[in-house]
Amino acid sequence: MNDEVMQTITGRTELLGLLAHPIRHSQSPRMHNLAIARLGLDYAYLAFEVDDEELPAAVEAMRTLKVRGWNVSMPNKMRILTCVDTITPAAELIGASNTVVNEDGRLTAYNTDGVGAMEALRFFDHAPEGRTITIIGAGGAGTAVTVQAALDGAAALNIFNRRDPFWDNAERTLEKISSRTGAAAVLHDLADQDALAGALAESSVLIDATNVGMGALEGRTNLPDVSIIPPETFVMHVVYSPAETRFLRDCGRAGLQCTNGIEMMYRQGAAAFELFTGHDMPLDYVRAHMG
Numbered sequence: 001m002n003d004e005v006m007q008t009i010t011g012r013t014e015l016l017g018l019l020a021h022p023i024r025h026s027q028s029p030r031m032h033n034l035a036i037a038r039l040g041l042d043y044a045y046l047a048f049e050v051d052d053e054e055l056p057a058a059v060e061a062m063r064t065l066k067v068r069g070w071n072v073s074m075p076n077k078m079r080i081l082t083c084v085d086t087i088t089p090a091a092e093l094i095g096a097s098n099t100v101v102n103e104d105g106r107l108t109a110y111n112t113d114g115v116g117a118m119e120a121l122r123f124f125d126h127a128p129e130g131r132t133i134t135i136i137g138a139g140g141a142g143t144a145v146t147v148q149a150a151l152d153g154a155a156a157l158n159i160f161n162r163r164d165p166f167w168d169n170a171e172r173t174l175e176k177i178s179s180r181t182g183a184a185a186v187l188h189d190l191a192d193q194d195a196l197a198g199a200l201a202e203s204s205v206l207i208d209a210t211n212v213g214m215g216a217l218e219g220r221t222n223l224p225d226v227s228i229i230p231p232e233t234f235v236m237h238v239v240y241s242p243a244e245t246r247f248l249r250d251c252g253r254a255g256l257q258c259t260n261g262i263e264m265m266y267r268q269g270a271a272a273f274e275l276f277t278g279h280d281m282p283l284d285y286v287r288a289h290m291g
């Protein structure tokens, strides 16, 4: 620990953190601690390696230790809902939470992933209100994006997923969106490229919320033919490592306006930071120092 940190941490310093497994690769501690230092706030943010089985005990420990708040990542985003006192409507609709806030021992679960995606769209001047949006993916990220777009006033959502175990989740999400929001939502098989072309023709935003293009799927894409995307469409792929997936490279070469998931990542963090501290994250400073 360097001198600067040693001088900053006192008996009044409040703890923030992250519960996930694996965790050592996470960008969140650096992002939050940069913001804390920049604003001169009295918090410290640490990563705790906690898996699904250990989660209930870890959450009770966090409550006992009066930890102010924490982020939750895989594999804990679903189970955390069973460990808290209150679940926000967005987290309940999504069925997962990435942020818990501790108000005097009462724990509230939020989901800021979808908020991050919608704030990223606003940042790039493609606010979701009133839009028709096509979303590929009905996993964790896809569900958060879809639900938040519906809650934020998107007019219509075209959701595409392959018929894998996430398909049933997509159907459940659609039912919730139809009964609880004003958005019109339709689910299609990703294999139906004619339906995809039709959906894209009426959409102004396309979000790929799958991990196709990263890790073991690096070099693969959900849209081998990007010419079916109308030229004025704004495209976002939620993956940010690699910074440019094959899909984004193809979109860039085709002259489409597109972005990766890094702005969504910063903005889900900023939304959590605001819930923890009541302060706006100094995003320009954080971006410039993340490295």
Ligand code: NAD
Pocket: 113, 116, 136, 137, 138, 139, 140, 141, 142, 161, 162, 164, 166, 209, 210, 211, 212, 214, 217, 222, 238, 239, 240, 261, 262, 264, 265, 266, 268
């Ligand atoms: P997940 O496992 O919950 O969902 C995976 C999704 O990808 C499902 O819709 C699945 O059907 C689809 N998929 C997987 N393999 C496929 C294939 N071969 N062909 C077509 N579709 C396929 O994962 P997740 O938690 O939703 O994460 C997805 C991506 O989103 C990851 O790359 C993750 O890093 C990223 N993510 C980014 C942010 C951010 O802030 N930018 C936040 C959360 C997740």
